[in-house]
Amino acid sequence: MVAVKGKKLTKIYNGIKAVDSIDFEIQQGESFGFLGPNGAGKTTVVKMMYCFSPVTSGELRVLDMEVSKNPSQIKNLLGVVSQDNNLDPELSVEDNLILFASYFNIPRKTAQKRARELLEFMGISEKSDALVENLSGGMKRRLVIARSLINHPRVLVLDEPTTGLDPHARHLVWDQLRYLKEKGLTIILTTHYLEEASVLCDRLVIMDRGKILEEGSPRDLILKHIGKEVIELGLPQETPIDPQELKKRLGDCCHDYRREGNFLYLFTSNGQELLENLPLINIPFSYQLLRPATLEDVFLKLTGRTINGQPD
Amino acid sequence: MVNLINKYYIYKPQVTTRALKVFNRNFLVFLKHWKSSLMFNFIEPLLYLAALGFGLGVYVEEVEGISYLQYIAPGLVVSSAMWSTSFECTYGSFTRMQLHRIFHAMITTPLSIDEVVTGEIIYGAFKSFLYGTVFLAVVTILGLISSPWVLLTPPLLFIVGIVFAETAMIWTSISPNFDSYAYYFTLIITPMFLFSGVFFPVKNMPFFVQVIAWMTPLFHAVEISRNLAIGQVSVMLFLHFFIILLFAVLLFSFPLILMRRRLIK
Structure with missing residues (x-):
């Protein structure tokens, strides 16, 4: 009912x-x-x-x-x-x-x-x-x-x-x-x-x-918007990212990506495999983390901005 | 929008007996500190009675055939009722509404906003009844009342208390903050207190003051109260009472409409 x-x-x-x-x-x-x-x-x-x-x-x-x-x-x-x-x-x-x-x-x-x-x-x-x-x-x-x-x-x-x-x-x-x-x-x-x-x-x-x-x-x-996991990567200052190039080198296991300032988020359902492919993109990452995908990633992707998590 | 405005002209209040629950809430809180609040409320009219009655009374021997003390006592009964209701439905109601936001909590229950405001008005009228009656008892003990007709004064205090509560709630529903109440008391309550025949007969005043006095609920209530106190009962009293009732009925929708506008967005 x-x-x-x-x-x-x-x-x-x-x-x-x-x-x-x-x-x-x-x-x-x-x-x-x-x-x-x-x-x-x-x-x-x-x-x-x-x-x-x-x-x-x-x-x-x-x-x-x-x-x-x-x-x-x-x-x-x-x-x-x-x-x-x-x-x-x-x-x-x-x-x-x-x-x-x-x-x-x-x-x-x-x-x-x-x-x-x-x-x-x-x-x-x-x-x-x-x-x-x-x-x-x-x-x-x-x-x-x-x-x-x-x-x-x-x-x-x-x-x-x-x-x-x-x-x-x-x-x-x-x-x-x-x-x-x-x-x-x-x-x-x-x-x-x-x-x-x-x-x-x-x-x-x-x-x-x-x-x-x-x-x-x-x-x-x-699952629909992100996949199972996300790899967070810290980019060196002002590193250019070429979407075509990224897709070619990482293959199918990276569904999509998002850049926020000097952070790169790769969306995947197979984090381990993607981690192994990372050296192929030839960027010296300052930081990398494999974590489960969350609603925050979905929100970011849908609205193009972070949710305001600050208390009123 | 046009639709909404039309609705206001034929405003039908959504009030059931549930409004009494709101009265009951305020009454419960009142029971927690009734002693201290009663004390302070009748000290002030007593001070007026002492200062003016004994002080001014030395120079004014008689007004309309009675001693000055006897003259002002019944008026002070009604004005003390007015003051207590006015304080309740301004500072008291505003605190409950704005600071504690309990109106908001109440209207998530089956209570409507109209019932909440009505409950506040009933409670305001109750205060008028209670404080006026307590002061009436004091002046009776002091021997300033000479007729058993005075027993009709307490119900009168309740009815005129409704009018005082309604006007105060109107102000509360449009008041932006506590400071604005200073205007309410300076512009409305104090002039009414001074020029409604509590201290001297209105009929000696310039004509326009008499006209204004007739348009205030306090004047009519003072007239009734004084005449009951000395047992001069006439048809005139019905007229005065009818005018008070008219005020109570005509004003009723305004605080409801204005409060709805304020709270409901």
């Missing part, structure tokens, strides 16, 4: 097309990512899904309901983790959850029980009486995720779930999201961390400037 479906979905604000006629379909039980740099339009897409931003044109259906017509019903079935930790700083950790449950008309007793379970699940139960402002950034984020699960959502929408977290906290969040995914929860997330997308998403779209550039599983996208 389809969880979310967008057809020619467009969002214009202040005269700018933030989302430009995109089509996508997210199945229930799937973990789906919108990957792209800041300003790609991915946050706008999810804001339209959780009925925050009105759709300019096109169609957007969530759990078979039109977002413009049934916002309350849709929001009742969604869990939302927005970009900022908009917790209630005047209340304790536990009260944050219980109060949030009341917005869903969940009875207090049920809410208390559910809150305890969720705090346990997110590993912050020892903080349940603490004030929110005394929590670390990672704990706040986990509390926001706990809060988004209070109504047993059918779809969990996360807008950059780990932006600004340190690597340890990020991995904790990933662990819990992966657990939820294995339990069959539909997860939709936006991210500009390629690693996050690889770890969490069954399928993703790469967005740039309001458009979808590619769609597929992380694995397939990498």
